[in-house]
Amino acid sequence: MTLSIEHKAPNRVLLTLLVLMLLADLCLPLLTDAPNRLISGTGITLFALLESHKQSQGAWLALPFLLLAVLPFAPQTRPTQVMAAVSASLLLGGFSLLAGLTANKLSGDADSLVRISFGGGFWISSGLCCLIAADAISRTAARPSVRITANLLVFAPVAALLLCGQLDQLSILKEYANRQDVFDDALLRHLQILILTLIPSVLLALPLGLAAFRRPRWRRSLFPLLNMIQTIPSIALFGLLIAPLAAMARQLPWLAAQGVGGIGMAPAIIALVLYSLLPLVRSIVAGLDQVPHAVVEAAIGMGLTRAQIFLRVEVPLALPVFLSGLRVTAVQAVGLTVVAALIGAGGLGSIVFQGLLSSALDLVLLGVIPVVVLAVLVDNMFKFIISSLATAHA
Amino acid sequence: MIEFHQVGKQFDRRKVVDDLTLTIAEGEFAVLIGASGSGKSTTLKMINRLIEHDAGYIRFAGEEIRRFKPEEIRRRMGYAIQSIGLFPHWTVEQNIATVPQLLKWPRPRIRERVAELLELLHLEPEQFRHRYPHQLSGGQQQRVGVARALAADPEVLLMDEPFGALDPVTRAALQLEIARIHQLSGRTIVLVTHDIDEALRLADRIVLLDHGRIVQQGTPASFLTDPANDLVRDFIGRSDIGIKLLSLEIVSNYVRCGEFAEGEAIAETLSLREALSAFVTRRVEALPVADAQGRTTGVLHFADVLARKPTA
Numbered sequence: 001m002t003l004s005i006e007h008k009a010p011n012r013v014l015l016t017l018l019v020l021m022l023l024a025d026l027c028l029p030l031l032t033d034a035p036n037r038l039i040s041g042t043g044i045t046l047f048a049l050l051e052s053h054k055q056s057q058g059a060w061l062a063l064p065f066l067l068l069a070v071l072p073f074a075p076q077t078r079p080t081q082v083m084a085a086v087s088a089s090l091l092l093g094g095f096s097l098l099a100g101l102t103a104n105k106l107s108g109d110a111d112s113l114v115r116i117s118f119g120g121g122f123w124i125s126s127g128l129c130c131l132i133a134a135d136a137i138s139r140t141a142a143r144p145s146v147r148i149t150a151n152l153l154v155f156a157p158v159a160a161l162l163l164c165g166q167l168d169q170l171s172i173l174k175e176y177a178n179r180q181d182v183f184d185d186a187l188l189r190h191l192q193i194l195i196l197t198l199i200p201s202v203l204l205a206l207p208l209g210l211a212a213f214r215r216p217r218w219r220r221s222l223f224p225l226l227n228m229i230q231t232i233p234s235i236a237l238f239g240l241l242i243a244p245l246a247a248m249a250r251q252l253p254w255l256a257a258q259g260v261g262g263i264g265m266a267p268a269i270i271a272l273v274l275y276s277l278l279p280l281v282r283s284i285v286a287g288l289d290q291v292p293h294a295v296v297e298a299a300i301g302m303g304l305t306r307a308q309i310f311l312r313v314e315v316p317l318a319l320p321v322f323l324s325g326l327r328v329t330a331v332q333a334v335g336l337t338v339v340a341a342l343i344g345a346g347g348l349g350s351i352v353f354q355g356l357l358s359s360a361l362d363l364v365l366l367g368v369i370p371v372v373v374l375a376v377l378v379d380n381m382f383k384f385i386i387s388s389l390a391t392a393h394a
Numbered sequence: 395m396i397e398f399h400q401v402g403k404q405f406d407r408r409k410v411v412d413d414l415t416l417t418i419a420e421g422e423f424a425v426l427i428g429a430s431g432s433g434k435s436t437t438l439k440m441i442n443r444l445i446e447h448d449a450g451y452i453r454f455a456g457e458e459i460r461r462f463k464p465e466e467i468r469r470r471m472g473y474a475i476q477s478i479g480l481f482p483h484w485t486v487e488q489n490i491a492t493v494p495q496l497l498k499w500p501r502p503r504i505r506e507r508v509a510e511l512l513e514l515l516h517l518e519p520e521q522f523r524h525r526y527p528h529q530l531s532g533g534q535q536q537r538v539g540v541a542r543a544l545a546a547d548p549e550v551l552l553m554d555e556p557f558g559a560l561d562p563v564t565r566a567a568l569q570l571e572i573a574r575i576h577q578l579s580g581r582t583i584v585l586v587t588h589d590i591d592e593a594l595r596l597a598d599r600i601v602l603l604d605h606g607r608i609v610q611q612g613t614p615a616s617f618l619t620d621p622a623n624d625l626v627r628d629f630i631g632r633s634d635i636g637i638k639l640l641s642l643e644i645v646s647n648y649v650r651c652g653e654f655a656e657g658e659a660i661a662e663t664l665s666l667r668e669a670l671s672a673f674v675t676r677r678v679e680a681l682p683v684a685d686a687q688g689r690t691t692g693v694l695h696f697a698d699v700l701a702r703k704p705t706a
Contacts, residue, residue, distance in 0.1 A: 298479030301444055301552075302493050302542075303468030316483050 011072040021128045029119035036113040060094035081140035088133035093157025103169035115171035144387030171362040190347035201276035209284025226278040238343045241267035268345035276329045283325020287318030327382035334375045395420040395582045402449030412606040421580045425597035433606035472543030472551040480527040487523045493546040511541040533564035553585040640666035647704040649692040659684035
């Protein structure tokens with residue numbers, strides 16, 4: 001544990017991140033202002049914004065920033081780190097609030113076509129805020145469960161602003177308001193594809209992994225095959241599946257009646273399952289491989305049956321490694337599902353591609369941001385499960 | 395209790411155990427010793443059918459071991475290996491309770507048995523019951539391993555280099571422990587080691603194996619006084635056979651009662667080897683001896699130690 005160890009030297013990480021943030025806000029526009037959604041706008045820097053605003057709103061940024069600027073020189077104790085994390089979280093909220101207020105002022109009118117979008121300065125500053133918070137949390141929180149919860153709490157101020165409607169006039173949320181039905185459907189479909197991928201993947205990977213673990217000869221032929229699948233680019237694999245599935249649907253009308261065809265969910269899920277097999281099978285084999293030989297021998301020597309050894313010894317000891325594999329697979333599937341929109345599977349990818357085709361950047365972001373959030377949530381959920389398993393016998 | 399008759403085992407046409415005939419009586423502490431590759435571990439593992447023999451027969455309690463189901467015979471024998479054999483995801487209590495649970499003992503009886511065994515091995519039950527193996531020192535882990543092997547009151551205790559990974563001090567403490575348990579319970583124990591001092595200290599009978607064959611078997615004293623060939627002599631260490639002989643005997647058997655000598659008394663439970671050390675360091679030829687309560691019981695003479703003629 002690194003907590004409450006006093007460092008004489010200033011916290012250089014925090015200092016560097018703050019200087020970078022200052023530079024980004026000096027050089028890059030915080031927001032952009034466009035007369036309508038298709039035209040790229042003109043940039044507004046942070047300092048131009050602060051000048052035009054009342055000073056009380058600037059305080060939301062200045063207070064946490066000044067606090068962060070002092071903290072590197074304070075003793076690096078637990079309260080200091082907690083303060084750094086809270087300040088970073090408030091600073092992130094402050095940037096968002098400033099963006100929301102500016103959008104209210106410049107395009108508050110209901111029929112206004114004016115679009116206020118995030119600029120480079122905003123993205124870099126919020127990214128740096130997240131890094132500062134993550135760094136502070138990792139220095140003080142030893143338990144993984146605490147760390148994960150704290151990392152999620154960093155976004156609480158932004159989430160609160162979002163829920164209060166303070167950010168509604170920003171371009172990305174206007175896109176959301178215009179396409180709420182489409183967005184909700186896409187999100188639901190994205191989750192549906194994710195679950196329909198993971199369940200059959202696990203069901204297929206379990207027997208394959210067990211076979212590969214028990215018979216080295218299977219392992220030698222299975223892994224090259226799965227490796228080969230993994231190297232096919234996703235678009236190519238989606239494309240490759242169109243012809244055979246379309247042919248199958250023609251030959252077997254009952255399949256077509258189930259909705260299976262060359263395009264749509266069926267080829268997407270098949271391709272995603274194929275991609276998921278390698279990390280899953282590999283993690284099953286690796287998990288079982290790392291069960292100490294002496295433990296299994298002791299179990300046999302004490303008279304446990306084959307099935308008892310598998311269920312009581314091998315499975316529990318292999319589980320953390322398998323779950324790490326499942327975590328990688330799930331995060332990978334969240335991302336790959338975006339591409340699946342190209343063959344008509346739907347999901348958040350359909351919003352992304354719609355935005356790309358109509359060159360509306362904020363529409364692209366409306367698709368991409370939830371994908372990122374979803375990936376982070378799935379990742380943290382599995383990390384949480386794995387860490388609580390580990391603490392159970394650590 | 396355990397009877398090997400012309401037993402053989404081959405791995406890839408290489409004879410690992412060859413024409414092995416050996417009887418281990420009930421209550422005996424037998425130590426199988428040999429260099430690595432001598433077939434000592436294979437011999438041990440054939441007893442609980444971790445390895446199946448392919449020639450001759452092995453009898454346990456009068457019956458050929460193939461008549462039993464492998465799981466049944468293993469549950470009737472305790473099995474302890476080096477500390478890494480503990481289940482890392484189970485507490486000390488769960489580890490020890492493994493075989494009693496397989497035998498479906500009632501829960502209160504298991505709890506009681508776990509506490510009893512932890513006490514037997516000098517581990518405070520309430521303190522250690524809920525710990526995980528990685529929270530224990532090497533010596534404590536090995537104690538838990540022995541407790542686990544003893545859990546279901548096995549008829550035989552099989553131990554495969556159980557103290558191999560321990561430091562000398564911890565190893566000596568556990569050797570004392572296992573000797574005490576053997577005396578208390580009178581259980582049959584078969585132990586595999588490559589450490590001749592461990593064998594001399596613990597065994598009723600030592601079986602020295604080389605290339606899968608028995609070179610010599612007998613009591614520790616017979617090994618030292620009457621080694622069968624050069625190999626045995628090498629194994630027990632040519633130069634200090636005399637010292638090792640002394641370590642087999644204790645002072646109380648050599649005391650002349652009713653005599654008196656100057657100096658601080660030595661304990662009558664010491665080995666003659668330790669007494670010899672006292673003679674040399676104090677530069678005397680007679681040492682006063684005291685019993686456990688500190689009462690002087692007599693005198694140990696250097697000449698008696700040299701002659702190795704017991705007075706009692």
